[in-house]
Amino acid sequence: MSNELIQRVRTVIANTQRIPVEKITVDSSFQELGIDSMDGVNILFALENEFDITIPDEAAKQIRDVRQVIEGVEKLIGGGTADAAPVTS
Amino acid sequence: MHRVAVTGIGVICALGRTADDFCRALREGRSGIAPIQSADCATLRFRNGAEVIGYDYHPHFDDKRADFIDRFAQFAVIAAREAVGDAGIEWTPELRESSAIITGSCVGGQATEDIGFYNVYKMGQTRVHPLTIPKTMANAGASHISMDFGITGPSYTISTACSSATHAIGQAFWMVRSGMAPLAITGGSEAPFSFGILKAWEALRVVSPDTCRPFSKDRSGMILGEGGAMLVLEPLEAARARGARIHAEIVGFGMSSDACHITQPSADGAARAMRAAVCDAHLMPEAIGYINAHGTGTQANDVTETSAVRTVFGPHAERLAVSSTKSMHGHALGAAGAIEAMAAILALRDGFLPPTANFTAPDPDCDLDVVPNTSRPAEVEYALSNSFAFGGLNAVLAFRR
Numbered sequence: 194m195s196n197e198l199i200q201r202v203r204t205v206i207a208n209t210q211r212i213p214v215e216k217i218t219v220d221s222s223f224q225e226l227g228i229d230s231m232d233g234v235n236i237l238f239a240l241e242n243e244f245d246i247t248i249p250d251e252a253a254k255q256i257r258d259v260r261q262v263i264e265g266v267e268k269l270i271g272g273g274t275a276d277a278a279p280v281t282s
Numbered sequence: 283m284h285r286v287a288v289t290g291i292g293v294i295c296a297l298g299r300t301a302d303d304f305c306r307a308l309r310e311g312r313s314g315i316a317p318i319q320s321a322d323c324a325t326l327r328f329r330n331g332a333e334v335i336g337y338d339y340h341p342h343f344d345d346k347r348a349d350f351i352d353r354f355a356q357f358a359v360i361a362a363r364e365a366v367g368d369a370g371i372e373w374t375p376e377l378r379e380s381s382a383i384i385t386g387s388c389v390g391g392q393a394t395e396d397i398g399f400y401n402v403y404k405m406g407q408t409r410v411h412p413l414t415i416p417k418t419m420a421n422a423g424a425s426h427i428s429m430d431f432g433i434t435g436p437s438y439t440i441s442t443a444c445s446s447a448t449h450a451i452g453q454a455f456w457m458v459r460s461g462m463a464p465l466a467i468t469g470g471s472e473a474p475f476s477f478g479i480l481k482a483w484e485a486l487r488v489v490s491p492d493t494c495r496p497f498s499k500d501r502s503g504m505i506l507g508e509g510g511a512m513l514v515l516e517p518l519e520a521a522r523a524r525g526a527r528i529h530a531e532i533v534g535f536g537m538s539s540d541a542c543h544i545t546q547p548s549a550d551g552a553a554r555a556m557r558a559a560v561c562d563a564h565l566m567p568e569a570i571g572y573i574n575a576h577g578t579g580t581q582a583n584d585v586t587e588t589s590a591v592r593t594v595f596g597p598h599a600e601r602l603a604v605s606s607t608k609s610m611h612g613h614a615l616g617a618a619g620a621i622e623a624m625a626a627i628l629a630l631r632d633g634f635l636p637p638t639a640n641f642t643a644p645d646p647d648c649d650l651d652v653v654p655n656t657s658r659p660a661e662v663e664y665a666l667s668n669s670f671a672f673g674g675l676n677a678v679l680a681f682r683r
Contacts, residue, residue: 230582231545234487250327250487250503 194219194263198270201243202263209239222258236262244270284517285533286458288681289526290371292364292469293624294357295509295611296332300364304621305628308636309657313610315493315505315640320475328489332507332612333475350413351426352391357510357617358423358471359430365467366431369514369526373431382463383424383437384454385512386446386470388616390420393476400478420616423471423510435463441616444576445671446470448619451513452535452677458515469620471510480506486545488580494613495640496577496606497584497648504578507612511620513627530627531682533664534563540674547583547670552576552590555676559666560594563680568598570680571662572635574626575652576670577606578613587668588648603660605653609639619669623679626665630683635660 199219207214210232217226223233233256237248240262246269256262293300296314297307307314317323318331334357339348342360351359362383371377394417398410416422421439428437436457440449447470454468474480483489483506490503521528536558540551560567576587584606592599607625614621625636634657641654667679 229543229546231543234485237487238485250491253487 194267198267199263202240202259202266205239205243206236206259206262209236217259219260219263220258240266246270284459284461284519285531286455286515287518287521287526287528288513288530288532288627289516289521289528290365290369290514291529291624291627292361292368293509293511293621294334294360295511295614295621296334296507297611299334301368301624304624305632307610308607308625308628309634311610311637311639311655311657313493313639315612318475321477321480323480326480326484328484328491330493330505331475332505332614334509350417352394352417352422353473354387354391354471355422355426357473357508358385358512359426361469361471361510361512362427362467363430365512365514371465371514377465378432379434380464381433381435382454382457382466383427383433384450384457384466384468385424385427385439386448386450386616386619387420387423387439387441387472388443388446389472389474389479391418391422392479393473394418396476396478427467442675442677443671443673444613444615444618445669445675445677446616446619447511448623448667448669448677448679449537451532451620451623451679452537454515455532455535455679458517464517464520466515467512468515469510469512470617472615472617473508474506474615475508490579493640494579494609495642496575496579496609496638497588497645497650497652498641499643499645501579501581501584503580504608505612507608507614509611509614509617509621511617511624513620513623530630532679533682534559534561534565534680536560536562536678538676540676542674545672547586548674549586549589549593551674551676552587552668552670553593555678556590556594556666556668559678559680565664565680567595569664570595570602570666571660572626572629572665573602573604574622574665574667575604575606576668577608577638579606579608583670584645585647587670588650591650599650602651603635603653604650605636605638607636619667619677622669623667626667626681630662630665630681633659633661635662
């Protein structure tokens with residue numbers, strides 16, 4: 194989990210949620226940050242654009258905190274798949 | 283104040299091209315969900331929808347007329363023709379002048395617009411087809427119905443996302459009940475299977491990668507549908523006087539708004555709309571025997587709707603049948619309320635409960651009798667049809683057999 198990656202993810206979340214980046218730590222939960230399901234979908238969209246990745250719906254459903262976001266993005270930009278299996282049907 | 287009879291029904295959707303076909307499919311619990319054919323889904327995270335597979339505007343429209351009508355409005359006209367034919371209306375100049383047409387649609391002719399915008403943005407064309415605006419407008423369904431029958435009374439369209447058709451039918455019901463119109467053609471239509479629209483739904487992450495399993499533990503989201511459904515409404519006494527067949531009565535209409543969130547549902551808003559419909563019908567909640575649920579198959583809707591039903595009906599919820607026919611005809615957005623009103627009417631008329639298809643495992647948070655997979659015979663006196671739209675705009679109709 195590189196510092197650069199953490200910063201980029203925090204910035205995306207801050208810009209999307211329109212909150213100061215300082216409020217966002219690796220350990221922040223979505224609930225603490227006031228991120229509801231629609232906000233979460235918006236953040237995933239911004240992350241897909243920022244990192245040029247595709248986040249599967251199944252992985253998206255399980256994300257509850259910033260750490261999971263960073264780990265998920267890390268896997269996807271590393272050429273791997275996200276936590277959950279990609280949609281196959 | 284008049285009692286209001288449903289004297290004509292017409293429907294075209296994934297479950298059939300006529301009300302009889304539709305009714306048969308509901309009884310059989312057959313799902314119309316299949317791989318999407320009218321758009322290329324290769325780059326989408328979902329593949330399945332509930333289309334009117336193999337639809338051709340022939341023999342309904344000649345080529346020239348079809349050029350002027352988007353698929354969604356074609357569905358509106360086709361359903362209206364069946365409903366008016368079924369009702370056996372004999373038009374007089376006075377009736378044409380005073381009849382109302384109230385339709386619902388969510389996306390209207392956005393599929394036509396999608397093609398036009400693709401051509402200018404992507405293909406470098408310098409022009410968009412001049413019929414793009416008249417084909418796209420959400421009121422095109424109402425307009426073409428009025429032209430088809432020469433009806434010159436009050437006509438308009440309501441667009442409240444997934445509640446559009448229910449709001450439309452409710453409005454028409456109140457117009458006939460109050461004596462403002464002696465007849466109304468009302469319902470909704472939708473045809474959202476265009477690539478741009480599908481991409482927008484994909485982005486919301488609410489569409490299932492396989493099928494629609496409302497109230498199931500493993501439900502994975504909604505499945506988009508298309509189609510049109512229309513009702514003919516008349517004052518009950520006038521319908522009886524002319525010897526019309528009465529499919530059912532509409533007895534109540536309730537509305538509410540959540541004032542809460544643009545996409546998340548609220549159990550309180552849903553409960554208030556159901557209560558308002560029951561109250562408008564001058565009923566006690568215990569009189570209701572069947573609810574055609576909004577039942578989208580998303581995590582959020584089904585839990586919220588279950589909680590709302592329990593709040594309104596208390597212990598009676600244990601004796602209520604609550605099914606989601608979206609499991610079979612998909613979520614037809616602005617047509618959904620009309621297709622589902624039709625399902626509720628047919629359930630009352632023919633004495634059966636349409637099932638929730640594709641049901642696999644019970645969810646403790648959706649612990650109602652959802653009529654899993656197989657329809658059941660049941661003589662029900664009163665039924666509700668629920669519609670809870672994005673944007674928190676809720677509409678519920680009450681029917682009597």
